[in-house]
Amino acid sequence: MTADITFQQFCNWLKLKHLVLIDTLARTQNMHVAAEQMKLTQPALSKMLRDLEDMLGFALFERLPRSMKPTELGEQVARYAQVTLNDTKNFVAQINKLRKGGHGYLKVGTIFAATFNVLPEAITLTKEQRPLLSIEVVEQTSDNLLQMLKRKEIDLMIGRFTEDHYRQLFDFRSLGPEPFVLVVNPRHPLATARAIDPAELSRWPWILYPSGTPIRARIEQAFHEHGIPLPDNTVDTISMPTFLQLLQSGPAVAMLPAPMVQPHLDTHALCQLDCAFAVAALDFGIITRKDDPLPPAAAMFSETLLALYARRNP
Incomplete structure (x- = not known):
């Protein structure tokens, strides 16, 4: 059985250029491209990789005909390399800033x-x-x-x-x-309506946060709890300017954080709908x-x- 690598051995072996090699090759999965980006010859890069794998005692990449795919262990090492290099970049930036006062x-x-x-x-x-x-x-x-x-x-x-x-x-x-409010532009047919039936909402276009975001999940849950279908006519975005432009230019509905839209409600650029449809504050x-x-x-x-x-x- 191969002996474990000690911490001291690891510190003596590993250099930042090894981490750069692992990170670059994991991103490009191509020996030629990685060599170009590191400004090394391909034979020099191959030797460095072989030496590193010999030191670690396992293969970091699969040698495929047209690519270099990380092995399961290689993926773990590549993640370590990425985190360490990002940490080092931040450290260098801070040192340079401190040197300049x-x-x-x-x-x-x-x-x-x-x-x-x-x-x-x-x-x-x-x-x-x-x-x-x-x-x-x-x-x-x-x-x-x-x-x-x-x-x-x-x-x-x-x-x-x-x-x-x-x-x-x-x-x-x-x-x-953070509370959320249901908003439309002041020209929207629902803007002046009172006690709007939540079922009415699915008839209109909606601007939504993308799938996978917490607010999107809450909105979908609210539709489910009210027993109404999700709207078919939707635009997904995370851009506040896009939300505002689409709300102003058409009959769309959106559920947005109250602090984000309060200035637009104060100036009557947007209107809050009178509707029982709501999501819990996040x-x-x-x-x-x-x-x-x-x-x-x-x-x-x-x-x-x-x-x-x-x-x-x-």
Whole structure:
């Protein structure tokens, strides 16, 4: 039986160029393309891969006629390589910022609704304390953000769990429930109607969040509970500008987070429908990797967000 690799051996063997090789080959699944991207000759790349597989004691890739597919163990190593390289890229970016007198780099993932709530104020307060801190905001759906957080492409996220198994990987600090409202443009035939029968809703076009998102699941559940069919005429999007443009340009209906549409309700650009059709408010909050302490800037930003929500919702 082959002896286990010790931690010290692993540290002595493995170099970042090995991780770059594994990540590049896993993405391209082509030796020639990987060699070009790494600016190496194909024989040099092949030798590096053979040496690495000899050190690890197992094959990382299947040698197929036209591709290099990761083995089952190779997929595990490729995931490790991707996470480690992303972590290293973030570290290099922070070091360069610090060398220039800055205060590091913070990358926050957020669902679209949060950008209409206290996120801008939290960023402003954080920048007041660390004016040279670079902050990047990535707007995406929760399912995409969770994958980015897992791969260490973002420091933290503001969103929701889309599946229960994520609770084993991440910590969640609630920012509170987020209500949803049913809206149309003011010219819509339903805009001035009272006590609208929910069954009437399936007759109209709908703009929906994509399948797999928490709000989409809640809306589909609401249709089921009211015993009415899902609308046939739909557009799926995660873009708030697209939601607004489609609502304004036609007789569409949408269920959107209240903080996101409140300014449009205040200016009468949109109308909230008087209808019993509703979805339960969804809790959202700050999600971070378990057993992975936040960098100081991310921890300060997180506490600022929590304090702002607590102040607004005593």
